[in-house]
Amino acid sequence: MLVDEAPGPQVLRDATVEVVVEVEAARCVRIAVQPHRETIVIDGRGMLPAVLVTVTTWSLEITSAADLRPVDPPDTVEIRRASLASPELGRFLYTAAGGNWYWVDRLTWTHEQWVQRLSDQRVETWVLYQDGTPGGYFELDGRAGRDVEIAYLGLMPTFLNRRLGGPLLTAAIRRGWAMGAGRVWVHTCTLDSPSALANYQARGMRVFKEQTEVVDLPNEPPGVWPGAGIHGPHTSLTPASTT
Numbered sequence: 571m572l573v574d575e576a577p578g579p580q581v582l583r584d585a586t587v588e589v590v591v592e593v594e595a596a597r598c599v600r601i602a603v604q605p606h607r608e609t610i611v612i613d614g615r616g617m618l619p620a621v622l623v624t625v626t627t628w629s630l631e632i633t634s635a636a637d638l639r640p641v642d643p644p645d646t647v648e649i650r651r652a653s654l655a656s657p658e659l660g661r662f663l664y665t666a667a668g669g670n671w672y673w674v675d676r677l678t679w680t681h682e683q684w685v686q687r688l689s690d691q692r693v694e695t696w697v698l699y700q701d702g703t704p705g706g707y708f709e710l711d712g713r714a715g716r717d718v719e720i721a722y723l724g725l726m727p728t729f730l731n732r733r734l735g736g737p738l739l740t741a742a743i744r745r746g747w748a749m750g751a752g753r754v755w756v757h758t759c760t761l762d763s764p765s766a767l768a769n770y771q772a773r774g775m776r777v778f779k780e781q782t783e784v785v786d787l788p789n790e791p792p793g794v795w796p797g798a799g800i801h802g803p804h805t806s807l808t809p810a811s812t813t
């Protein structure tokens with residue numbers, strides 16, 4: 571049921587329970603279940619399914635270092651590995667770079683899950699700094715041996731459109747080879763920045779798989795932190811055709 575409707579109670583009944591759903595305001599819902607007389611308030615801001623969207627996902631790979639079309643970073647940029655497992659840093663980078671683009675899979679990760687992921691020596695986090703300021707990152711997953719995945723790669727909103735995407739990706743692919751990869755691969759989708767696919771292809775990566783599915787999404791991405799609002803470039807959704 572979509573709940574972004576005009577405020578007012580609705581009563582749904584079946585043989586055993588009565589459910590009262592009141593929409594108090596956009597995406598703030600009060601649900602009372604009888605006979606248990608429990609009231610659950612869900613402030614689902616940004617997280618309630620509201621729109622059906624068609625999402626296309628592309629998987630890309632590069633299998634030879636000779637195929638890389640590199641871009642060097644400007645002098646103001648440094649890209650360094652964060653070698654110590656820091657769940658706080660990991661979550662910060664993930665939400666800061668991905669909050670405008672529906673990176674939501676890890677939002678519910680516990681501290682332990684972050685520690686576990688980042689403590690794995692085959693998982694590497696690299697941070698891009700411009701003039702000493704963290705502006706983006708990539709995470710490499712080398713757990714599959716010679717197949718190294720760029721699990722995440724992104725710039726924070728204020729660092730977009732500065733031609734830093736090319737140098738960041740160049741560093742990720744080069745590091746993949748240095749980790750012993752025979753193949754570096756990544757996936758991106760239509761929820762990511764429109765520059766993402768172009769950036770991968772511009773560096774010499776080739777699409778080896780494409781798939782399209784319809785998914786339920788909140789009608790706006792979560793933003794860089796709860797309540798921050800959406801500022802700067804972000805995904806804007808086109809609802810899927812229901813015909």
Ligand SMILES: CC(C)(COP(=O)(O)OP(=O)(O)OC[C@H]1O[C@@H](n2cnc3c(N)ncnc32)[C@H](O)[C@@H]1OP(=O)(O)O)[C@@H](O)C(=O)NCCC(=O)NCCS
Pocket residue numbers: 641667668671723724725726729730731732733734735736738756757758759761762763764765766768769770772
């Ligand atoms: C993907 C991302 C790193 C690219 O960085 P960017 O600042 O947007 O893009 P850049 O200005 O650095 O351009 C990168 C390359 O993409 C290509 N490109 C960008 N916009 C393009 C466009 N409109 N048309 C064609 N090519 C384009 C260019 O080849 C450019 O390379 P060049 O510098 O050699 O010309 C950045 O958009 C980002 O972090 N987005 C949010 C998170 C995300 O979507 N990550 C990808 C998840 S897989």
